[in-house]
Amino acid sequence: MEDTGPGQGGAERLHCVVRFSEKNEPGYDYGQSDLQNLNNGTMRLQIEKLNVFVNGYHILKDVDLVVYKGEIHSILGANGTGKSSLAYTIMGLESYEVRSGRILFEGEDITRLPVWERARRGITLAWQEPARFEGLTVRQYLLLSRRASKKGPPPEEALLRVGLEPSRYLDRALDESLSGGERKRIELASVLAMMPKLVILDEPDSGIDALSINFITDSIRLFAKLGASVLLITHHEEVAAMADRSSTMCGGTVLKTGSPDEVARFYRLHCRECEHVNEPEEEVARNV
Amino acid sequence: MSEAVSNLLKGIDYSKEFELLVEAYEKSGGTPEVLKSDKYASLAIHGNHVLGKNEVRGLRVETVETENGVRVKVQVEPGVRIQNPVHLCFGLVPEEGLQEIISDFDIGEEAEVKFIAHCSFPNALRIKHVMDSTIRLRRGAKMTYSETHFHGDEGGIEVLPTTRATLEEGAVFENEFKLVKGAVGRLKIDFKAKVGEKAVCEIYAKVYGKGDDDIVVSESLHLLGARSKGLAKSRIAVTDRARSEVIGEIVGDAAYSRGHVDCVEVIRGREAQVSAVPRLLVRDDTAKLTHEAAIGSVDKKQVETLMARGLTEDEAVDVIVSGMLR
Numbered sequence: 001m002e003d004t005g006p007g008q009g010g011a012e013r014l015h016c017v018v019r020f021s022e023k024n025e026p027g028y029d030y031g032q033s034d035l036q037n038l039n040n041g042t043m044r045l046q047i048e049k050l051n052v053f054v055n056g057y058h059i060l061k062d063v064d065l066v067v068y069k070g071e072i073h074s075i076l077g078a079n080g081t082g083k084s085s086l087a088y089t090i091m092g093l094e095s096y097e098v099r100s101g102r103i104l105f106e107g108e109d110i111t112r113l114p115v116w117e118r119a120r121r122g123i124t125l126a127w128q129e130p131a132r133f134e135g136l137t138v139r140q141y142l143l144l145s146r147r148a149s150k151k152g153p154p155p156e157e158a159l160l161r162v163g164l165e166p167s168r169y170l171d172r173a174l175d176e177s178l179s180g181g182e183r184k185r186i187e188l189a190s191v192l193a194m195m196p197k198l199v200i201l202d203e204p205d206s207g208i209d210a211l212s213i214n215f216i217t218d219s220i221r222l223f224a225k226l227g228a229s230v231l232l233i234t235h236h237e238e239v240a241a242m243a244d245r246s247s248t249m250c251g252g253t254v255l256k257t258g259s260p261d262e263v264a265r266f267y268r269l270h271c272r273e274c275e276h277v278n279e280p281e282e283e284v285a286r287n288v
Numbered sequence: 289m290s291e292a293v294s295n296l297l298k299g300i301d302y303s304k305e306f307e308l309l310v311e312a313y314e315k316s317g318g319t320p321e322v323l324k325s326d327k328y329a330s331l332a333i334h335g336n337h338v339l340g341k342n343e344v345r346g347l348r349v350e351t352v353e354t355e356n357g358v359r360v361k362v363q364v365e366p367g368v369r370i371q372n373p374v375h376l377c378f379g380l381v382p383e384e385g386l387q388e389i390i391s392d393f394d395i396g397e398e399a400e401v402k403f404i405a406h407c408s409f410p411n412a413l414r415i416k417h418v419m420d421s422t423i424r425l426r427r428g429a430k431m432t433y434s435e436t437h438f439h440g441d442e443g444g445i446e447v448l449p450t451t452r453a454t455l456e457e458g459a460v461f462e463n464e465f466k467l468v469k470g471a472v473g474r475l476k477i478d479f480k481a482k483v484g485e486k487a488v489c490e491i492y493a494k495v496y497g498k499g500d501d502d503i504v505v506s507e508s509l510h511l512l513g514a515r516s517k518g519l520a521k522s523r524i525a526v527t528d529r530a531r532s533e534v535i536g537e538i539v540g541d542a543a544y545s546r547g548h549v550d551c552v553e554v555i556r557g558r559e560a561q562v563s564a565v566p567r568l569l570v571r572d573d574t575a576k577l578t579h580e581a582a583i584g585s586v587d588k589k590q591v592e593t594l595m596a597r598g599l600t601e602d603e604a605v606d607v608i609v610s611g612m613l614r
Contacts, residue, residue: 091592091596093592094588094592114595114601115592115595115596116595116596116598116599116600116601116604119595119596119597119598119599120598123596124596124597125596127589127593130593131587131590131593133590133607133608133611134523134552134611134612135610135611135612135613135614136607136608136611144594144597144599144607145597145598147597147598147599148597148598149598190597194597194598
């Protein structure tokens with residue numbers, strides 16, 4: 001869970017001023033030109049003026065975002081800027097209270113739908129730290145994931161796709177006996193087994209060794225190849241670079257959207273060194 | 289209720305006793321064939337009747353029928369490794385009754401044996417099932433005892449298993465109690481073990497309480513020998529108005545003894561209740577005991593993970609609880 005309290009940081013104002021002065025206007029079209037040939041620009045996810053609160057704290061502020069069909073869209077940002085909160089809100093997790101704005105999925109307003117109904121429409125999420133389940137085997141977990149769509153590959157194939165040997169893993173328990181890297185790859189296999197339309201990956205690259213990261217980036221490309229859209233949360237520019245488009249977040253809002261190079265440059269210049277995190281909106285506005 | 293059961297309840301057809309017990313045994317997860325096979329040692333008891341008994345080389349089973357049950361003495365000769373599991377089938381098919389199984393297990397030095405017990409009470413309305421076990425594992429012996437219960441849905445049953453185990457040097461004892469099918473009724477597990485030098489005792493309890501079930505699991509491991517080890521692990525789920533209490537005690541009385549209490553109790557619904565009471569006592573400055581307990585609702589992240597795969601909240605909780613009790 002990201003830090004959502006008010007007044008975190010605050011001493012460093014300069015970067016915030018620069019960032020907000022360069023922020024894309026609401027209803028931006030930055031980077032869309034690159035996507036003209038991507039599935040005819042069909043929008044899969046559209047977020048409009050989304051304001052979200054957790055325990056009374058305003059954590060997402062007027063967020064606008066579009067993810068196209070088949071697009072890999074990376075969200076780049078420092079810790080505590082609202083990336084994971086955005087992921088959890090799209091998935092519909094209980095603690096994230098949407099007070100205004102809308103989330104449209106394939107044109108349907110899903111803002112008030114429970115998690116499982118979003119999942120059955122084709123949205124899923126892979127957590128940064130995937131849950132572990134006592135008594136549940138990898139095979140059972142993958143079969144449960146496949147149940148929603150019945151279109152995904154069987155467990156054996158899903159594991160092979162993420163570089164795990166089925167005979168070694170299928171009957172293992174999904175518990176602490178698995179390393180962090182193994183668990184993350186199994187999580188991706190479970191997403192693949194579900195064959196979703198929108199995959200939200202919350203920092204799939206964190207805590208991963210060099211070999212595993214190749215399997216993870218390959219999986220992300222595979223999702224897109226199979227027609228899924230991918231919302232890729234990361235704070236690694238190299239991983240963000242594999243996307244078709246990128247956005248960067250700060251203080252609970254999307255600052256800029258564009259090509260991965262453009263956004264990474266912006267991030268390097270204005271965000272990476274910034275200690276400011278989730279300042280209350282009023283103060284940010286005063287600084288601007 | 290089947291015709292055969294009705295007849296049995298009326299006292300008409302006792303010849304069906306074995307057949308009915310086996311039917312209940314199968315429902316509890318047992319494999320009927322093993323009760324009739326010469327390859328497996330087995331013992332089938334209905335009420336106070338010994339309906340079947342098979343011994344294998346190195347394992348002796350003596351039984352004495354009493355007014356309300358059976359006295360059982362099981363001996364495994366020193367150095368003998370019993371290849372196949374020994375199957376025990378206990379139970380009562382009628383709605384009412386008392387069954388007392390008083391058992392004495394004596395596992396010889398360096399012997400090795402595994403028991404799989406099924407206790408079936410499919411029609412219980414007013415049944416009391418008492419299990420008093422004395423277990424002795426001699427030096428280097430290994431024993432696994434896995435007991436699975438199958439009850440009807442009425443909950444009219446009291447299950448009172450009491451175990452007193454003694455583990456000599458280097459002995460290994462693993463004990464599992466599982467009651468996840470049907471209503472528990474009133475369950476009071478009372479398990480105490482004295483663990484000798486370099487011996488290892490691990491006990492597991494898995495129970496799913498519903499309706500007005502009342503569950504008390506009291507486990508105590510006394511680590512008396514140097515470098516002895518103990519683990520008391522409980523997994524309990526309760527719903528409706530069921531209640532559970534787990535008392536996990538380990539006493540570290542010997543040099544470098546190690547013990548751990550691990551308790552997870554999951555509650556569903558507003559009227560159920562769970563409690564956990566770990567008690568650790570150390571009387572040697574090289575001993576180390578630990579405990580962990582998680583009681584309350586099902587882990588939210590686990591539920592949300594499964595919901596993000598398309599399961600409803602109830603389906604997700606069912607999967608998590610079933611896994612925990614597996």
